[in-house]
Amino acid sequence: MTKPDRFSILDAEGPTARVLLVMESILLHGPVTLGGLCELLPISRAAIWRALNTLRSRGWVRMRMGDNAFEASHLFGTLAQSAHKSYHGAAEANTLLHRLARLGPFHIEIGALTALGCFTILESTSTTGYVQPDRSLTDDRIAIAAQIGLSPTDQIRHLTQFLAVCGDDERHQIQSGRHAQLLKKLKAAGIVWDADKIAVALPLRVAGLPAAAIQIEVKSVTQENLRLLESVADELAQSAPHQPYKN
16 A cells, blocks of 8 residues: 555654544545554554554444454444535635635625525635525525526526525515526626625636635725725636636
């Protein structure tokens, strides 16, 4: 077995890192024997054994009787299954958010359609962005921006599912055709501005997610900040990898 180069770096970080490396190796290669772990990791046999004892004492790893191979326990699987997990694409969204946050005094949110009819905030520069992570497909600018990048067929699929959970006003916007008309109007521009031009939302491509969007809002309304927001929005619109669907 080939030992990944990154292990040699983490190995220097102490016993905690070694426990994590052993657990990761068991998850990736288990069931695996002590000898197999020694081949995988640039850690001494004694250090691996100590890490295994720590993991076994937590109930996260068990050793099979017949071949002495180690595997993740049922308890660990249950914990992992029930744990809150970030959505696929959250790390990419975090990187972009940090880059844009350095450009000016902005509040930024990045979200995506994480399931049919469900738009969720993945990353935000403010704690308020996580208070109500699921947003309305008809009332929230960022969710609307994500939809203008979808094909008409996918728009219908998401809105049909959203109808099952939305409120009366949202249902009326969809069933009356007003929401479809709005999406059609916004497709050509590929950008959704606030009426006062203090916030803007655009479609965004996030790996592994069907439709994402970013919303940028100035923290304080000054002419300088508004001009900066318009400049950033224009740059994002021109370089955006995700272009609105064209009929």
